[in-house]
Amino acid sequence: MNYKFDYDSTKVFTPGLIIRNIAPNQGGLITSMTEYKLRGYWKKYSITNETLIDKNTFKELSTSDTLFYTSPYHRSVTRKASTKSTGSNLATNFKYVFDFIPTFATSMSDGWDTYQSSCKSCDAIYSQRISTSGITTGGKKLAWFKRRICLLNARKNYVDYRRTNFMDPSNVYANAHLSAKNNADAAFKPILEMQDQFINAPIETTSWVNGKLASANFNSFSIQPRVESLGWSIIPNVFLNSINSIKLTIPLSASFQPSGNSNSTITKDSRYTPDYFYNSFNGRIVEQNKDGQPKDVYLWGYNQKYPVAKISNSDYNTAKQFVNQAILSNPASDAQLREELKKLYINLPNAQISTYTYKPLVGMTSQTDAKGMTTYYEYDAFGRLKYVKDQNGNIVKSNDYHYKN
Structure with a gap:
């Protein structure tokens, strides 16, 4: 096996200048400058x-x-x-939350081309000045310093543009992004919210064989307010709402519409x-089910x-109406x-129910299965599992911990 890597760089760079005094005994007037x-x-x-x-x-x-x-x-x-010597070509494409940028943003100028044009203008003026007939050494130095001032002003204008449009607390991009989120449909709004929370979750995954679609999955998300506040703001919850796929009528498909977006909507293949x-x-997940099958419910x-x-x-x-959430959130004891x-077993006779109790930060202390049989777990002073007991309190498993010497 061998490995190869390639790297790319940002087009945006920070200009710098190194200045070194190379003749300190001559009053510091002779310097070396490197950009x-x-x-x-x-x-x-x-x-x-x-x-x-x-x-x-030896093949x-x-x-x-x-x-x-x-x-x-x-x-x-x-x-x-993936390419094999047998001739097969396999590929998987991935799209994430940050691949769905509102279209207004993709049309916004980042200010870089204008900045580069200003820098080229500074260099052109400098070249014209130093090529003037009869210019002295001092004149060339003055022209160089004027070029540096010109480049400084160009950089300042670029930074000001970036601050106004992208970086200041109330910038053009942030305001437009907020407007897009407020006007987005139910499918796109959670994606824009995850961008605000810097959650780059996978959205679409497609697999290809020799250039034809073999499978496709699309994750849909929903959004809801968070009950408790975090500091001064209330951060909405974004959760996975459904996993969608394309059920191909033939093993491979030559047609496929990649997912995309506008300012307010998500677009995807209609076969999902x-x-x-x-x-x-x-x-917290409270319900999940496969399409057409009974739901699994979780109480926390x-x-x-x-x-x-x-x-x-x-x-x-x-299910939640049969229990007191206050007791679930802060039980006085495992027995309580x-x-x-137990109210769940009584009020939901047709359901399969398993229940659990815990010692927070240590582990599970009991588990009751669908038949009502309870298994107990006990821990030692170091939080390690010591005994597993059946519903009658009989030890069915014991753990001893030994250390060298």
């Missing part, structure tokens, strides 16, 4: 070449895997391509249909930190919580 550019770099692609040789026939099977990082908005893998559905509350306790019940063949709104959760 430089500071850039950022990132991985453009990485290639892994692997060759397998049959020890009997070779070669595979080349390439990971591409091509998005201008993030540094996650956007494409994985949902496979899995999810529902969340306050950042200990201030939303641990799942205390899993219920199959019911729904969240039905188990007694409260």
Whole structure:
């Protein structure tokens, strides 16, 4: 196996100037000045070449895997391509939250071309000045300093433009982004919210064989207010709402419409249909089900930190009405919580129910299965599992911990 990497750099650079006094004994008037550019770099692609040789026939099977990082908005893998010596070509394309930038932003100038044009103008004026007939050494030095002042003003104008449009607390981009989020539909709004929260979740994944679509998945998200506040602001919850796929009538498809967006809507291939559905509350999954199958419901306790019940063949709104959430959130004891959760078994006779209690930051202390049989877990002073007991208190498993010497 061998590996190859290639890197690219940002077009935007920070100009710098190194000045060194090379004749301190002469009053510091003789100096050396060197201009430089500071850039950022990132991985453009990485290639892994692997060759397998049959020890009997000496035939070779070669595979080349390439990971591409091509998005201008993030540094996650956007494409994985695999080529085999047998002739097959496999590829997987990835799209993430930050690949769905509102169209207004893609049309906004970043100010770089204007800045570069100003710098070229400074250089042209400088070249004209120093090529003037009869110019003295002092005149050339003055022309150089005037060039530096010209470049400084060009950089200042560029920084001011960037601050006004992208960086200041109330900038043009942020205001337009907020307007787009306020006017976005239910599918696009969560994506824009995740951009605000710097969550670059995968949205669309497509697999290809020899240039034809083999499979496609699209993740849809929903948004809801968070119950508790974080500091002075209330951050909305964004959660996975459904996983969608394209069910091909033939193994491979020559047609496909990649997902995209406008300022307010998401566009995607019309053949996507949902496979899995999810529902969340306050950042926790409370319902999930495969299309057409019974739901799995989760109730959370200990201030939303641990799942205390899993219920199959019911729904969240039905299940939660039979228990007191205040007891689930802050139980006085394991026994009190188990007694409260018994109400689920009584009121949901057609459901499959498992319930749990915990010692926070240590581990699970009991588990009651669908038959009502409870298993207990006890821990030692160091938080390590010591005993597993059945519903009658009999030890069915014991752990001893020994250290050298």
